[in-house]
Amino acid sequence: MKTPIYILDEIRLRRNLTLISEVARRTDAEWILAFKAFALWKTFPVVREYIHATTASSLWEARLAVEEFGAKAHTYSPAYKDDEFDDIVKLSSHLTFNSLSQYERLHARAGQCSIGLRVNPEYSEVGTLLYNPCAPGTRFGVTADKLPERLPDDIRGFHCHCHCESGADVLVRTLRHIEQRFDRWFPQLTWINLGGGHLVTRRDYDVELLVQTMQDFHRRWPHLKVVFEPGSAFAWQTGPLVSSVVDIVEDRGIRTAILDVSFTCHMPDCLEMPYMPAVSAGRMTEPGDYERLTKAVVCEQASDSGTQDGYCYRLGGNSCLSGDFMGLWLFDHELQVGEQVVMDDMLHYTTVKTTMFNGIQHPDIAMLRTSGELQMLRRYGYEDYRDRMD
Numbered sequence: 001m002k003t004p005i006y007i008l009d010e011i012r013l014r015r016n017l018t019l020i021s022e023v024a025r026r027t028d029a030e031w032i033l034a035f036k037a038f039a040l041w042k043t044f045p046v047v048r049e050y051i052h053a054t055t056a057s058s059l060w061e062a063r064l065a066v067e068e069f070g071a072k073a074h075t076y077s078p079a080y081k082d083d084e085f086d087d088i089v090k091l092s093s094h095l096t097f098n099s100l101s102q103y104e105r106l107h108a109r110a111g112q113c114s115i116g117l118r119v120n121p122e123y124s125e126v127g128t129l130l131y132n133p134c135a136p137g138t139r140f141g142v143t144a145d146k147l148p149e150r151l152p153d154d155i156r157g158f159h160c161h162c163h164c165e166s167g168a169d170v171l172v173r174t175l176r177h178i179e180q181r182f183d184r185w186f187p188q189l190t191w192i193n194l195g196g197g198h199l200v201t202r203r204d205y206d207v208e209l210l211v212q213t214m215q216d217f218h219r220r221w222p223h224l225k226v227v228f229e230p231g232s233a234f235a236w237q238t239g240p241l242v243s244s245v246v247d248i249v250e251d252r253g254i255r256t257a258i259l260d261v262s263f264t265c266h267m268p269d270c271l272e273m274p275y276m277p278a279v280s281a282g283r284m285t286e287p288g289d290y291e292r293l294t295k296a297v298v299c300e301q302a303s304d305s306g307t308q309d310g311y312c313y314r315l316g317g318n319s320c321l322s323g324d325f326m327g328l329w330l331f332d333h334e335l336q337v338g339e340q341v342v343m344d345d346m347l348h349y350t351t352v353k354t355t356m357f358n359g360i361q362h363p364d365i366a367m368l369r370t371s372g373e374l375q376m377l378r379r380y381g382y383e384d385y386r387d388r389m390d
């Protein structure tokens with residue numbers, strides 16, 4: 001197989017979709033796909049078998065919703081641009097404003113869209129600041145103290161996103177805060193969107209707790225239609241990024257296997273989150289191991305025979321960014337130039353975020369069909385790099 005390549009496994013995608021559509025039924029809520037995490041539109045014929053709508057954050061995502069998914073989007077943008085707004089309205093069924101000032105400036109042009117307002121419950125358990133939408137100074141949503149007692153008549157929904165790869169227990173606690181702060185406006189609404197970050201497809205996710213929580217919520221607020229808009233949950237563990245070792249270098253006892261992929265270009269969350277993928281035949285060292293293994297003497301000895309722990313490498317990207325690496329990793333054998341290194345679970349927040357920085361070859365994207373056939377979805381060439389700056 002030619003590398004680098006992302007491979008989406010249709011069986012695993014369908015497994016996630018089956019679970020999500022079952023969860024939608026049991027929670028009596030609409031579950032829609034957030035394009036920001038996953039937008040491989042050539043898979044939409046499969047996705048459409050299970051869900052009926054998507055969420056967009058920009059004009060182009062809204063176009064994708066209509067032109068490729070075939071349904072108007074639930075749209076939310078941190079700030080709608082005046083010259084894009086009318087097109088976004090045509091492409092959206094629901095339209096959420098991030099601020100009262102945007103609402104005031106634009107709501108009269110929202111046409112048939114059901115209007116929502118993003119609210120900030122000032123509570124999020126997301127530890128990584130980069131992904132915490134409720135951190136002090138956030139630009140997302142309106143806090144309860146800024147809302148008028150009576151909402152404008154055309155506001156039909158609240159939108160609240162404050163999860164990230166979260167479990168149902170986090171939803172239970174967050175919902176308590178949302179209701180404490182905002183429930184006096186609920187009688188004026190017809191829907192509430194509880195955002196993304198609900199990782200229902202993770203093996204340890206407590207689906208029963210989610211179902212119970214939503215049943216209780218519906219009992220308290222029977223008139224409110226509930227929407228969830230996760231992204232990661234759809235593409236969670238649906239396939240790897242397959243790379244190859246191009247060279248192995250060493251400095252001060254740290255050996256780096258340089259791959260034909262780049263963390264900054266093709267797996268940016270690995271540097272931003274940081275998100276640690278599972279690597280074939282390798283395991284991320286424990287925090288305790290890290291210091292021990294970076295000590296030059298250990299790795300120098302390891303260079304021929306390995307330590308009793310295994311063979312220790314940093315994995316390096318092939319861009320010129322100094323920090324384009326992850327590590328350390330322990331492999332059960334000595335890596336060889338040309339050998340494939342498979343990074344698992346690389347389909348969410350990758351293909352939507354990749355760049356062509358440094359002119360590094362973009363990985364191909366393929367889908368492993370249920371029949372076993374590897375269907376190429378996209379191959380990238382030099383022209384793709386050149387024409388971005390055409």
Ligand SMILES: Cc1ncc(COP(=O)(O)O)c(C=O)c1O
Pocket residue numbers: 034036037076161163164165195196197198229230231232233
């Ligand atoms: C407003 C909004 N909705 C949905 C999502 C999707 O979240 P996830 O992919 O973690 O489920 C995000 C992620 O940032 C978001 O900002």
